[in-house]
Amino acid sequence: MTITLVIIFGWLLATTVVGVMAGRNRAFSMEEYFVAGRSFGLVLFYTTAAAEIYSAFAFLGLAGWAYSKGISITYALAYGSISYSIYFFLGPRINRLGKKMNYVSQPDYLEDRYGSRWLGVLVAVIGVVFLIPYLQLQIMGSGLIVQLASGGAISWQTAVIISFIAAVIFVYFSGLRGIGWTNFMQAIIMLIGMVSVGFLVSNHYYGGVGKMFETLVQVKPTHLTLPDTSGNGLYWYASTALLSGMGFWMWPHLFTATYSAKNEHVVRRNAVILPLYQLAMIPVVIVGFAVAAKAGLDPAFAAKIAKPDQAMFVALLDSMPGWVVGLLGAGGLAASISTSSGIILTAANLTCRNILQKGLVPDMPDLQAAKIGRLLVPVFTAIALAFAILAPSMLVNLLITGYSGITQFFPGVVMGIFSRKPTKTAVISGILVGLVALFTYQFGGIKAPFNLQPGFVGLILNFVTVLVVSTFTKPVDAARLDRFEKILSAPAE
Amino acid sequence: MGPIHILHSHYLEVVLLGLTKGEKKSLVFMLIAILGFMPPVTIWANRVEPFVLGMPFLLFWQGFMIFGTFACMAMAYFVTEGTDKK
Numbered sequence: 001m002t003i004t005l006v007i008i009f010g011w012l013l014a015t016t017v018v019g020v021m022a023g024r025n026r027a028f029s030m031e032e033y034f035v036a037g038r039s040f041g042l043v044l045f046y047t048t049a050a051a052e053i054y055s056a057f058a059f060l061g062l063a064g065w066a067y068s069k070g071i072s073i074t075y076a077l078a079y080g081s082i083s084y085s086i087y088f089f090l091g092p093r094i095n096r097l098g099k100k101m102n103y104v105s106q107p108d109y110l111e112d113r114y115g116s117r118w119l120g121v122l123v124a125v126i127g128v129v130f131l132i133p134y135l136q137l138q139i140m141g142s143g144l145i146v147q148l149a150s151g152g153a154i155s156w157q158t159a160v161i162i163s164f165i166a167a168v169i170f171v172y173f174s175g176l177r178g179i180g181w182t183n184f185m186q187a188i189i190m191l192i193g194m195v196s197v198g199f200l201v202s203n204h205y206y207g208g209v210g211k212m213f214e215t216l217v218q219v220k221p222t223h224l225t226l227p228d229t230s231g232n233g234l235y236w237y238a239s240t241a242l243l244s245g246m247g248f249w250m251w252p253h254l255f256t257a258t259y260s261a262k263n264e265h266v267v268r269r270n271a272v273i274l275p276l277y278q279l280a281m282i283p284v285v286i287v288g289f290a291v292a293a294k295a296g297l298d299p300a301f302a303a304k305i306a307k308p309d310q311a312m313f314v315a316l317l318d319s320m321p322g323w324v325v326g327l328l329g330a331g332g333l334a335a336s337i338s339t340s341s342g343i344i345l346t347a348a349n350l351t352c353r354n355i356l357q358k359g360l361v362p363d364m365p366d367l368q369a370a371k372i373g374r375l376l377v378p379v380f381t382a383i384a385l386a387f388a389i390l391a392p393s394m395l396v397n398l399l400i401t402g403y404s405g406i407t408q409f410f411p412g413v414v415m416g417i418f419s420r421k422p423t424k425t426a427v428i429s430g431i432l433v434g435l436v437a438l439f440t441y442q443f444g445g446i447k448a449p450f451n452l453q454p455g456f457v458g459l460i461l462n463f464v465t466v467l468v469v470s471t472f473t474k475p476v477d478a479a480r481l482d483r484f485e486k487i488l489s490a491p492a493e
Numbered sequence: 494m495g496p497i498h499i500l501h502s503h504y505l506e507v508v509l510l511g512l513t514k515g516e517k518k519s520l521v522f523m524l525i526a527i528l529g530f531m532p533p534v535t536i537w538a539n540r541v542e543p544f545v546l547g548m549p550f551l552l553f554w555q556g557f558m559i560f561g562t563f564a565c566m567a568m569a570y571f572v573t574e575g576t577d578k579k
Contacts (some may be wrong), residue, residue: 071549071551071552074551074552074555077530077555077556077558077559078530078558080559080562081526081527081529081530081558081559081561081562082526082527082530084562084566085522085523085526085527085562085566085569086523088519088566088569088570089512089516089520089523208547209546209547209548210544210547210548211547212547213544213547213548213549214544217541217549221541224541224549224551224552225540225541225549225551226535226539226551234532234535234536234539235532237535238530238531238532238535241530241531242531245527268570268573269570271566272563272566272567272569272570273563275526275559275562275563275566276559276560276563278559279556279559279560282552282556285552286548418512492577
């Protein structure tokens with residue numbers, strides 16, 4: 001076994017042990033398992049967020065996109081600012097509601113706010129439908145990282161089976177608390193990897209970032225301004241950044257993470273420091289550019305990159321000693337496992353809590369529902385693994401639309417907090433209209449106006465639908481509205 | 494009743510459940526953070542030259558705006574806390 005693999009699998013073992021230890025001596029309950037007893041302080045919440053934010057995409061997709069398409073990838077820098085500045089106002093309220101009403105999932109809030117069990121079930125089902133392909137993507141990403149870092153010595157199938165057995169073990173035993181503690185470790189190695197890689201590769205090939213860009217301007221001038229080599233222009237960039245920014249906290253696993261913070265002050269302070277995480281993406285984007293410059297000058301090097309996603313690791317293997325590749329491989333694996341573990345837990349949570357307990361079997365006790373949720377952890381992992389290995393391209397269509405689909409929850413969530421008017425019929429219609437518009441544009445062969453993101457058009461129609469339908473449908477009952485208003489307008493504790 | 498009128502009577506009068514005074518003041522910082530990444534600012538920033546810190550200008554601008562967002566949210570935090578504690 002090479003030094004690279006020793007480092008990668010050593011790290012995997014260490015995180016598994018930490019994850020399992022984190023949950024020892026904790027009484028099993030629904031709140032403990034799914035939201036870590038609402039106990040995370042500033043640091044643990046910050047690193048948990050980092051680990052959920054950066055997935056396999058941060059190590060494969062970012063560099064790959066910069067390499068093959070150009071600077072339109074930097075929408076990923078922009079959306080963070082949008083989503084965290086909205087979160088400053090939204091996050092503390094979600095945390096407060098969770099605490100007062102004992103919510104443990106995203107649909108818990110929506111069904112209670114609008115007094116509709118079926119809205120809860122609908123949101124849970126949509127959540128699971130989009131989470132599974134996302135999980136599959138993470139699984140395939142982590143496999144690819146290990147396969148590339150090992151220079152092909154380990155097949156990606158073997159790598160994912162080993163990695164995800166590890167993930168299932170700590171998620172099963174420790175729930176969100178295990179994820180929180182492993183994420184703390186994952187965030188550190190991941191950030192070290194992301195930041196160092198940008199300078200290492202540019203320095204090795206060009207003797208500095210500045211020289212690298214001077215070369216790239218000569219070789220690929222279209223890579224550095226919008227519209228870039230892929231044709232994505234300023235309006236594509238703006239609408240994609242807005243869509244992703246609004247959608248970010250709508251992902252069920254990120255929404256639930258907000259409940260895990262100890263109090264709303266932790267959430268608000270995090271909204272201030274979270275934007276800084278986006279800086280770590282810049283070096284990775286720079287690696288992608290460095291590879292593009294190198295590939296433009298050296299056709300033999302370019303031929304080694306079969307797919308854009310491989311760009312970063314091809315460059316690393318070409319230029320760095322084994323232990324550096326090992327550390328970066330561990331960082332990449334950390335990024336994808338930490339995101340996956342949150343997704344696995346959340347898919348189980350949505351199913352046991354909102355589809356089963358609240359939807360189909362209303363008198364099921366919390367403890368029993370939570371136990372079923374725990375059993376679903378290995379089940380969902382196995383399903384996503386099976387898709388990844390047996391039918392890797394089957395869910396691709398759902399993946400393309402995942403972010404846009406999830407963002408359709410935004411109007412219901414936000415207006416539920418800031419307005420008394422929206423009705424349950426309006427929110428349900430809005431989500432459905434948004435999804436129909438999204439799928440029509442994405443797969444119907446119709447181009448959205450101004451090259452806007454299809455999901456963005458869906459979101460606008462969704463908002464309009466909620467506004468219009470609310471004017472003539474039955475309002476939410478006054479007692480419920482008063483209950484929410486009382487909690488939301490009370491001063492912070 | 495025109496659409497603007499409906500929007501107003503149904504939403505604006507009952508909107509903003511509990512945005513505190515400090516938060517209302519802080520909304521401007523959110524807007525600055527977002528607008529830094531939107532046209533027309535990005536139309537202006539969409540250029541290669543001048544290189545700053547070795548980076549083409551558009552990339553540098555986005556890095557700068559990330560710090561800018563952090564600064565805005567820090568301001569928002571102090572303004573909100575300062576106003577609402579009184």
